[in-house]
Structure formats: structure tokens, C-alpha cells
């Protein structure tokens with residue numbers, strides 16, 4: 001079952017059973033669903049409980065917990081750079097991950113079917129209108145090279161997927177170099193933005209988090225990282241450094257041999 005958090009008029013966070021989030025933005029003519037969660041819950045049904053408007057669906061990037069729910073829609077737009085991730089996901093793998101995330105027994109009959117990802121279309125536009133609500137597609141490369149966010153100038157809101165998550169994972173497939181994420185954070189800091197939303201929190205974050213993430217990267221060179229296995233699917237190994245805890249923890253998880261932090265001391 002999907003939980004709804006109203007952030008402000010016409011902006012909601014939808015959280016599925018697997019605790020992954022999507023953003024719903026409602027204009028006068030159509031609605032935007034940004035990300036689709038894991039697929040554990042029927043996201044079309046969830047959206048339909050709030051609005052009957054036509055739906056534009058965009059995926060922030062290609063990690064399974066953002067595209068799994070694409071199966072409930074005829075068309076989902078995503079940047080072409082993310083399509084390489086499809087080859088990493090079989091129906092069996094995703095079925096197992098969703099069972100893990102939803103605490104289903106291994107013998108539970110639930111099975112996932114990705115529909116050969118045929119619902120995906122290239123995200124080749126950089127702005128769109130929901131009806132009295134202009135939106136812009138903003139490249140946010142780093143967490144993955146084809147990550148995008150959606151900026152809504154009239155509300156000064158940025159929907160960011162995983163690209164600005166305060167504990168930044170740079171150890172998953174299709175991640176870019178740390179410098180890429182650093183440039184993205186610097187760009188976001190200059191934006192006219194009151195708050196942003198991520199795909200793993202149901203509350204607002206702001207430039208305070210962005211500044212601390214920038215600091216985290218600036219100060220991590222030569223510092224100690226700890227070997228770390230991500231506790232939930234896809235369980236990828238990495239190297240973790242916690243920067244600070246001021247309400248919201250800020251840290252970074254790098255791939256084992258991330259060349260951009262060559263001096264790290266192994267734990």
C-alpha cells in the first residue's frame with residue numbers, strides 16, 4: 001500500500017511498501033509522477049486516488065527502486081544514458097529484492113515482470129507544462145551519469161531523485177566520478193530554490209544539506225573510509241565516510257577503488 005505525504009498544494013510524496021518514494025505534482029491540465037518506486041505497489045492506482053488528470057511519468061535515473069513501478073504505465077521517460085542499467089536487472093533479481101524490501105517469505109508467490117522495459121521512452125525534452133505549472137528538466141549527474149531533476153520555478157522546488165541524497169551513494173552502477181557530483185552540488189547551490197525532495201525521504205531538504213554535502217566532498221580527500229555493505233538491495237559493497245550529523249546525516253559511500261579519493265586509508 002502507498003502512503004501519501006502532502007508537501008504543499010499539488011505536491012505529494014508517495015511512499016510504497018518498500019519505503020521508496022516518488023513525487024506527484026498536479027497542474028491544471030496534467031500531473032507529473034517523478035519516479036515510480038520499486039513496483040511492489042500499483043502506482044497508477046495510487047495516483048488515481050488523488051487525480052484523474054493525464055499523467056506524465058519521468059524516471060530520475062535507472063536504479064531499480066525508481067523504475068520498478070514503471071510497469072503500471074504505458075510510457076515512462078528516462079535519459080538514454082541510464083538504459084544500460086536494464087541489462088543488470090532480471091525479473092528474478094528484482095523479484096528477490098522486492099521480497100527482501102517488503103519482508104515477504106522466499107516462497108511467497110509474488111513475481112515481478114519488467115515487461116522487457118518496453119514502457120521506456122527517451123527523455124529528449126527539457127521543459128514541459130502541467131497547466132499553469134512550468135517545469136524544467138535539470139541534469140544532475142553524479143549518483144548516476146544520466147540522473148535528472150525537475151525544477152518548478154514558480155514554486156522554487158527541485159525534485160531530485162537520488163542525485164542530492166545527503167548520504168550520497170557513489171558505489172552503485174552507472175555512477176560518475178566524485179568531481180561530477182561535486183559540480184552538480186555547486187550548480188544546485190546557485191539555483192533559486194527554497195527546498196528539494198529526494199526519492200528516499202518524505203520531507204523537505206534545503207541548501208543547508210547541499211552545503212554540508214559540498215563540505216563532505218571537499219574534506220574527504222585522504223580521510224578514513226570504512227568498508228561497508230549497503231544494507232538493502234542491491235547490497236553493493238562500498239567505502240563509507242560519515243561527514244556530520246546535524247539532524248540529517250551527511251556522508252558519502254564510494255566504490256572500493258574510486259580513483260578520485262586515492263589517499264583513503266583502509267579500515
Ligand SMILES: [Zn+2]
Nearest residue numbers: 061063143162
Ligand atoms: Zn539510485
